[in-house]
Amino acid sequence: AQTVTQSQPEMSVQEAETVTLSCTYDTSESDYYLFWYKQPPSRQMILVIRQEAYKQQNATENRFSVNFQKAAKSFSLKISDSQLGDAAMYFCASQGGSEKLVFGKGTKLTVNP
């Protein structure tokens, strides 16, 4: 079974600052993938960043990067130079052995001008 835990229901950040969203997971799969998805108020869920568990190098996508600590089963998301458009619900998710995504409860990010 897989579980994903996001311990921060809400976070806020000042525009242009950096924020880190936390995520821990548990899985019995040896081969798995981790994702951060963003769901803006319009509700369309979009992929922010993806990490293959067998890769030690942390994934990076422009202003978004992850800190993947496999032994600790931790997968945090860092957003640099935060922009107003980054305001959204952020979901951490794991996937192993099938297309099924297991999501955390989400973190609501507010970006203050």
Place this chain on the structure above:
Amino acid sequence: KAGVTQTPRYLIKTRGQQVTLSCSPISGHRSVSWYQQTPGQGLQFLFEYFSETQRNKGNFPGRFSGRQFSNSRSEMNVSTLELGDSALYLCASSPGDRGGNEQFFGPGTRLTVL
């Protein structure tokens, strides 16, 4: 490429009725997954279809069913609706040919059960 589309976008039903939701995946994608999103339970996996076969199933009662057509379009059916079925239903598509594929989500269908 056109994105994932879901119809209808909004639905209002009463308890005991049944409902059918539709999802058209991105062209070339053979896997369609369905998720239920509620404030209390968050995002929960319903089932996944690949090449017209249910490949994975979540922990939902038999009132929730689905199917996939040869063009990969998928439908989800909920019978004997209950108040607790009120939710945003999201579908997601992916190529489905290997693990770790990005799943592309549709805008969702907002179902309200009165």
